[in-house]
Amino acid sequence: MTGGMPAYHFDRALLSSGWTRDVRVDVADGAIARVTPNAPRDGAQHVAGFAIPGMPNLHCHTFQRGMAGLAEKRGPAHDSFWTWREVMYRFLGKLTPDDVEAIAAFAYMQMLERGFTAVGEFHYLHHDIDGRPYADIGEMAARIAAAANGTGIGLTLLPALYIHGGFGGVAPNEGQKRFLNDPDRYAALVARSREIVKALPDARVGIASSYSTSTMLFTQKTCRSAG
Ligand SMILES: [Zn+2]
Numbered sequence: 001m002t003g004g005m006p007a008y009h010f011d012r013a014l015l016s017s018g019w020t021r022d023v024r025v026d027v028a029d030g031a032i033a034r035v036t037p038n039a040p041r042d043g044a045q046h047v048a049g050f051a052i053p054g055m056p057n058l059h060c061h062t063f064q065r066g067m068a069g070l071a072e073k074r075g076p077a078h079d080s081f082w083t084w085r086e087v088m089y090r091f092l093g094k095l096t097p098d099d100v101e102a103i104a105a106f107a108y109m110q111m112l113e114r115g116f117t118a119v120g121e122f123h124y125l126h127h128d129i130d131g132r133p134y135a136d137i138g139e140m141a142a143r144i145a146a147a148a149n150g151t152g153i154g155l156t157l158l159p160a161l162y163i164h165g166g167f168g169g170v171a172p173n174e175g176q177k178r179f180l181n182d183p184d185r186y187a188a189l190v191a192r193s194r195e196i197v198k199a200l201p202d203a204r205v206g207i208a209s210s211y212s213t214s215t216m217l218f219t220q221k222t223c224r225s226a227g
Pocket residue numbers: 059061122
């Protein structure tokens with residue numbers, strides 16, 4: 001290191017110009033300040049092998065980190081994705097906002113440790129345990145944002161519009177009551193989510209929906225009209 005600023009020297013790194021040898025990366029305030037190709041090592045910490053830029057995790061439901069290990073076992077012959085979902089419903093039937101924030105922070109920390117620097121959070125656990133919205137429609141969204149802010153991961157928050165219980169317009173079941181919104185409440189949730197992420201240095205809001213293309217088209221229309 002020189003001048004008190006951490007610096008790393010990579011044998012090979014993937015830059016926008018392609019694979020490059022002897023790449024020096026200087027860090028300031030926890031962020032990359034300078035990237036110098038074909039640089040001498042000059043006191044920088046040597047990192048052998050190949051380096052690539054931070055990766056985005058494009059599809060995350062972060063609360064599921066808390067149920068890892070509960071469903072990954074072979075069940076009876078009729079075991080399927082749908083039986084996996086039953087385990088998930090039982091698990092999230094107990095989760096509080098504090099739980100969700102703690103699990104999200106843990107998951108985001110682990111992602112950062114493994115090289116994921118941004119996350120697309122498909123967020124569908126919106127409401128209280130009895131299915132009623134929290135006083136703040138964006139309570140859970142705020143917890144996700146707090147976890148991202150606390151760990152420093154880049155966040156694309158994707159509130160999911162959940163109307164159906166499965167493909168083909170199936171009615172929702174009891175286990176899905178914490179996910180459900182009608183279009184108006186969904187528009188309010190998206191608007192609130194946009195307010196919430198404003199405080200974060202690297203965050204944005206998108207939209208998502210479950211189980212139906214027509215719902216997705218509708219969602220886009222709702223959000224366009226909500227600005
Ligand atoms: Zn998913």
